[in-house]
Amino acid sequence: MKFFIDTADLDEIREAHDLGVLDGVTTNPSLMKKSGVKDFHGHIRKICELVEGDVSAEITATTYDEMMTEAHAVAAIHEQVVVKVPLILDGIKAIKTLSGEGIRTNCTLCFSATQALIAAKAGATYISPFVGRLDDISTDGMELLRQIVHIYATYGYETEVLAASIRHPMHVLQAAEMGADVATIPLDVIKKLLKHPLTDSGLAKFLSDWESLQAEIAAEANEAG
Ligand code: E4P
Secondary structure, three states, X not given: OEEEEEOOOXXXXXXXXXXXXXXXXXXXXXXXHHOOOOOHHHHHHHHHXXXXXXXXXXXXXXXXXXXXXXXXXXXXXXXXXXXXXXXXHHHHHHHHXXXXXXOOEEEEEEOXXXXXXXXXXXXXXXXXXXXXXXXXXXXXXXHHHHHHHHHHHHHOOOOEEEEEOOOOHHHHHHHHHHXXXXXXXXXXXXXXXXXXXXXXXXXXXXXXXXXXXXXXXXXXXXXXX
């Protein structure tokens, strides 16, 4: 399973990258706003230089011709860029054309399995079902993920399932159990994945026992000498 970090914040990306388990980055216009990004292309280039994997950069046009122009410009920023395209009618047309041109796409804002089916048929590289946002409106986001994984496996679609809008470690665990190819995860959730109170208390006990053993050895050596 690939781990992407869901942020435009360079410090967060650096921190996740330093952990050694990062496979890529996803951004969106809201994350760009949150990080106060003024130079979009320059910022995406910086992210690509920080990490080795795919970097999703979202276009904001909503009509086919404008989407294609923007997608070409974004794809030209860096070879690691994956063009993030919203799952609307013109977006699907753009994904189909971009796929034919060999430009990789991340089809975003997916909230239904039929949307995911069309994105795969259009040749999207990734489909991004937003599990957390569905949970937010009392709909089971994980059930959507299960449906998409099942449909793609049934027909052998190559589109990778990218679990997005991840809110907590259980989302990551369930996405892994269902066979999602990727999870894009905020930094605080990545950190929570490796935490366990029994690990912390177990380590504290090992270290204190080791310290008292060393004290006993030193005391015995003192007595003997
Ligand atoms: C990722 O590609 C999405 O843009 C992101 O996961 C959305 O997450 P949110 O629902 O927390 O904004």
